[in-house]
Structure formats: structure tokens, C-alpha cells
Amino acid sequence: MRLTGFALALLATLAIGASAQQTGLYPTFPFCQCTKTPSAYRLSPTVTSVGAGTYCFTLNVKAPAGCTHKCCKADLKKIEFNVNSACDVFSPSLKATINGVPTKVAPAINQAQDGPSGATTLVLTQLGLGLASDGAKVCVTLGLNKNGKGCTTLEELCVPPAGMPAGVCSAALFDSQNDCCPLSQANVPSPPPPSPPPPSPPAPVPASSLASSPVAPPPPRCRVCAYIELLDSGSVPFPFRGFTSDECAQAADVIVNDITTEAQAVGATIVSDFRLVSCKAKQIKVCGEFFSAQEGALLQSFVTDQASVWRDLVTDGQCPAYLAGYTVVAAVGGDGATVNNLPVSCLSAAASTACAVETVDFPKCDCVTQAFSTPFAAKPTLTTMDGPIKGTTAYCFTITLVTPTNPGSKCGKSSSLLKAEFYADDTKRRKVTHVGIKPAGGAMKWQAPTWGAVGEYTLKATPLNWSKAQAEGGQLCLSLNNDTTLDEFCMGTTTDTCWVNLFDDSKDCCPVYTSSL
CATH class of the missing domain: 2.60.40 (Immunoglobulin-like)
Structure with missing residues (x-):
């Protein structure tokens, strides 16, 4: 049977509609199942804008000490950014370079097939990078299509993480197998605010009143601690072996970098650097101090969202067998002994996961399968x-x-x-x-x-x-x-x-x- 031109056009329209459907299987970026930690790859949180719609990201490569996980040895094939669907226009002007050399494949903006409706990513692939690529400059040039449509700034392009301002980009860095996808956040630093005009010289104060003039005390400092802790549910099949010093140091590095970067972005002054203050068998503790409670509170929406990211430094979104029976908690609060009873501070957040062994259809025979039923x-x-x-x-x-x-x-x-x-x-x-x-x-x-x-x-x-x-x-x-x-x-x-x-x-x-x- 011969199809009319109208029928062919109708079929093409239906095919396009079908291909555009998104499953919603993975509701959060990067809209797929992959391992986010551990990894050797991370983008520097600071993006450089070199003008003409070009933004350069710096690749940081450092494999965690002693890590034998495949993701610590993987290559870096592609980078995906979580972007606004409005940027997905026909034939936008997009370019990318690595250390000044154009990428083998031009960047592309695509719908995320397994993401929710509207989920869109900017994909840089066939990068050919590896563990020797520390410091590599990955630059993206944004431009409009011939109809003047598209996105030309990071503020227009990127979907910021919850609670973050426009211009903050989320990126996932994939290996060739698409098994490893560590996440990074990056943005162009805001320019410093203009210096205030010099104050007018104060009027002379009579000497007789100097002794009685009160001096306003400085605002009280705000000490904040971030914790990753394992809580025993009382039904732990095998006790956790305890965090190693390397594991504590790796987790602390992420937390310190995240807090320091965000404090700079929102203008909160840190007067005592955040650092690892305690590494115990079931707790990692990082503490620092803000100039005031008001300045520390500027990070509230950030730590509310970031607590789950810090929790996943241990769980990777799924609980390994050796954490069965524990609740993994990432919390932010005052300087205390345990997340169960933290002192009040200018910041407060918590995210937790109760770990249990996955139930599987195995073995394929009729026998007593309960753990600990035999010696x-x-x-x-x-x-x-x-x-x-x-x-x-x-x-x-x-x-x-x-x-x-x-x-x-x-x-x-x-x-x-x-x-x-x-x-x-x-x-x-x-x-x-x-x-x-x-x-x-x-x-x-x-x-x-x-x-x-x-x-x-x-x-x-x-x-x-x-x-x-x-x-x-x-x-x-x-x-x-x-x-x-x-x-x-x-x-x-x-x-x-x-x-x-x-x-x-x-x-x-x-x-x-x-x-x-």
C-alpha cells in the first residue's frame, strides 16, 4: 500500500513524539544509575568566563589513597551538565575545547531519556581523558542558532542545585562504561561588592564623656560542625570495621571544600578554617567557625541540600553489605558528641538512610535461607x-x-x-x-x-x-x-x-x- 504525503508526515510526527517521551525512571540528575563515589575526577568549583560566551572548567584529578574501586582507576569519556530545557533549540551554536584543542565530537543538548519530563543535559563526549589529566581546561562556547534562539550564559543554561543561585552548574563525569559518574558543582565567582565610601570624620567627643561611652562588643562567633555517623539499630549482623584515617580524610576534604566554596559565594566570613577534628570508628567530624551567626546562616539552604550528598560519601546512594543494620546520618549543627543530641548552632541539617540487605530471588531451591540459621x-x-x-x-x-x-x-x-x-x-x-x-x-x-x-x-x-x-x-x-x-x-x-x-x-x-x- 502506498502512503500519501499526509500519512507519511503524520507517521513522522508520531515517531518524533514517541522518541521524545521520557520515562522518569531516574528523577534526579544525572538521570541514570551509576556510581557517584569514590572517584578520581572532580571539576574545580570555580569557572572562568573568558568572554564571547566561553566558559572554562578546570579538571581536578586525584585518586583517593588506597582506593581499589574501579571508579578510582577509570577514564573520563564524557561530561554531562544539567541544563534548562529552554536551551534545547534546533542547531544551537556550541563548541568545546580541551586545553585549546577542539573536542572530537561537538557538544550537544539532549533530552534525558530516563529522566522526568523536561530533563535536559548538555553532553561533551569522546573526551579521551584519564588519570594524567589533572589541570586540564575544558572550555564550552555557548551561542544562538540562526533564529536567535538558545542560551549564552551559565545563568540561562544551567539548572542550579536546590537552594543554589542561578549560574551554578551541576556536572556528572562519566567513564567509558557509564558506570562511574562523580558529581561536581561549579560557577563563575560573583564580583566583589564595591567598596563603601569612606566614612565622614567623626565629630569630636568631649573628653569628659569618653569614659562613659560603651563600646559595642563584637558579635558572637558561630561554631558549626558537620558529621557523618553510623548509628547502630540494635540488629547489626556484623559490626562495622570502623572508618580508616584515609576514609575520614577523603570525606573531610569534600565537606571542607564544599563549605568553603559556598561561604565565598554567599559572602560568609570563616574565621576558623573548617577541618577534620575527629575520626572515630563510626563518626567523621569536621568543624569550623563563622564570624557571626548571621553570616553562618547564609549557608542554611546549601547545607540542607548538601547533607544528602555527604551521606552518600558513605552509602553511594546504596548501602553496601557491611553497613547492614546501621543508619547512616549526615548532620550539621553545633559542636557535640553525637548526631543524636547536637547543640544548637546557626546551621542545622540532617539526612539519613537506614541500611538493610537487599532481598533477592535466590537460591532456586527449597531450604532454610535465614542468615545465622547454621554456624x-x-x-x-x-x-x-x-x-x-x-x-x-x-x-x-x-x-x-x-x-x-x-x-x-x-x-x-x-x-x-x-x-x-x-x-x-x-x-x-x-x-x-x-x-x-x-x-x-x-x-x-x-x-x-x-x-x-x-x-x-x-x-x-x-x-x-x-x-x-x-x-x-x-x-x-x-x-x-x-x-x-x-x-x-x-x-x-x-x-x-x-x-x-x-x-x-x-x-x-x-x-x-x-x-x-
Whole structure:
């Protein structure tokens, strides 16, 4: 059947309408699922305006000390900015350079497919940057289209974070896999206010009145502290190992930089620099002092929004297995001992997340899956080492003994560990080269992977037949090709997390445990 010109035009219109629909799956920028921390990449908070609609951003690159997460080693392929939909016009004049060299692909303004209606991003891609790019200058030139439409300033272009003024840009920095997307905020500093005219010389004061003239005291200083703290809910399966000094320093650097930058932007004077004052097992504390309560209060809307960002320095938006049972709190207030009872200050904010283990459809058999139903358990932290062949990495579970919830039950009386099964993507069978089995006090044995039926998503470590003595401190390792991440291989949605269930010799008891990098 031949279509008329009208029919063809109608179909084209419908196709355009369909392509423009946005799913709203991810309501907040960067409108996708990705890992925001840790990362080596960050934009400097200060943008340089060089005129003619050109704005230059400085790339800061520094991998956190001791970080083995893939995002600390990733490249930088693209930068996306959260921008106003009004800037999405036909054929705008947009250019970008890196250290003065035009980018391989011109910038583009696109609708965010999985964002809410109207969500729009400015995309700079094929950047080809990496860990040696510290200090790189990424410049964007904004211009109008031939019809005089478009955005030419950051104030027009960027959607500022909640509570921030126009001109503050949010940017996400993506690696080639689109797995890592650390966020940055940047803007052109406001010019300093004009100097006030010199005051008129005061009238002479009679000497007789000098002794009785009161001198107004300076306003009281405002001491403010920002906290990241883990609160024990009373049902913690495994106690948190405690923040390391490097973790405290990394989190404190972010908080100090954020507060200092915002204070400069709003004109609040800091008289005692913000710094890390305490690093405890379950608390990171950063404190500083503003000239007055009135000046400190200028940051109220900022810290209200930023508290959730600081919380996610620990949770990354999802709770790893080793935080199960804890509530992660980021709070701002006075100088106190715990976030449960902070003294009043000129700033106040809090954001919290109660961490629980994700529920998954695993294992694919009928057995007792409750954690701690047998004496055998997997610790909540995965470790890594080189795999048995070149180009592989081994991700290892550590087995430990626990007191069963019901020691007198059949499961509670289990005396041997028969086998283990992992919740893994069986479409990636070729990506796992070996399964490592190492009883306590024994040597690591690497064997070929054994899988369940297609669609069961079950990778097996069998046979084990470990006694309690062999299980305490034993290891079970998955050796993956380096072109496959743990996220891609393990099922579930929690970042860098895998599930394992441990069968006793009756096969009736198979408690499930979760472990994260």
C-alpha cells in the first residue's frame, strides 16, 4: 500500500513524539544509575568566563589513597551538565575545547531519556581523558542558532542545585562504561561588592564623656560542625570495621571544600578554617567557625541540600553489605558528641538512610535461607587479589563461624559445610575462569566453574565438605576476566555486591549472605 504525503508526515510526527517521551525512571540528575563515589575526577568549583560566551572548567584529578574501586582507576569519556530545557533549540551554536584543542565530537543538548519530563543535559563526549589529566581546561562556547534562539550564559543554561543561585552548574563525569559518574558543582565567582565610601570624620567627643561611652562588643562567633555517623539499630549482623584515617580524610576534604566554596559565594566570613577534628570508628567530624551567626546562616539552604550528598560519601546512594543494620546520618549543627543530641548552632541539617540487605530471588531451591540459621556465615566484605591466570581478578568471600539463632534446631546443629552457591548472571558464563576454594590452614585450589541450569543464575563451589575448623577463615573466590566488572557478573542491584548461600550436609539449610567490595 502506498502512503500519501499526509500519512507519511503524520507517521513522522508520531515517531518524533514517541522518541521524545521520557520515562522518569531516574528523577534526579544525572538521570541514570551509576556510581557517584569514590572517584578520581572532580571539576574545580570555580569557572572562568573568558568572554564571547566561553566558559572554562578546570579538571581536578586525584585518586583517593588506597582506593581499589574501579571508579578510582577509570577514564573520563564524557561530561554531562544539567541544563534548562529552554536551551534545547534546533542547531544551537556550541563548541568545546580541551586545553585549546577542539573536542572530537561537538557538544550537544539532549533530552534525558530516563529522566522526568523536561530533563535536559548538555553532553561533551569522546573526551579521551584519564588519570594524567589533572589541570586540564575544558572550555564550552555557548551561542544562538540562526533564529536567535538558545542560551549564552551559565545563568540561562544551567539548572542550579536546590537552594543554589542561578549560574551554578551541576556536572556528572562519566567513564567509558557509564558506570562511574562523580558529581561536581561549579560557577563563575560573583564580583566583589564595591567598596563603601569612606566614612565622614567623626565629630569630636568631649573628653569628659569618653569614659562613659560603651563600646559595642563584637558579635558572637558561630561554631558549626558537620558529621557523618553510623548509628547502630540494635540488629547489626556484623559490626562495622570502623572508618580508616584515609576514609575520614577523603570525606573531610569534600565537606571542607564544599563549605568553603559556598561561604565565598554567599559572602560568609570563616574565621576558623573548617577541618577534620575527629575520626572515630563510626563518626567523621569536621568543624569550623563563622564570624557571626548571621553570616553562618547564609549557608542554611546549601547545607540542607548538601547533607544528602555527604551521606552518600558513605552509602553511594546504596548501602553496601557491611553497613547492614546501621543508619547512616549526615548532620550539621553545633559542636557535640553525637548526631543524636547536637547543640544548637546557626546551621542545622540532617539526612539519613537506614541500611538493610537487599532481598533477592535466590537460591532456586527449597531450604532454610535465614542468615545465622547454621554456624556457617560469609563476612560482609569482599577482598580482591590477582586471579590464577593473566588478565583476571579474583573476588573473595571470607567464611566465618557464628552462633546460630536457634542452636538447638536442625540447622543450628549443622557441623559441616557441604557447598556454596553464588547468585551470578549465567549469560556471562565465559567471564568466570575459575572458582577458588581455600579451607583455613590449607592451600588455594582453583577449579573449573560449575553452573546450575540456564535461568537459575547459580554458580557453584562444590564439593567443600568443610569442618568448622576448616570453615573459620576459609575463602571462596570468583576469578573474572578483567573486561567484566563485579557489578556485571553478580545479580542484584546493589553496587559491587554479591550473594552466596552456604549449604550444610543435609542440603536443608542454606543461609544466604551478601558481601560487598
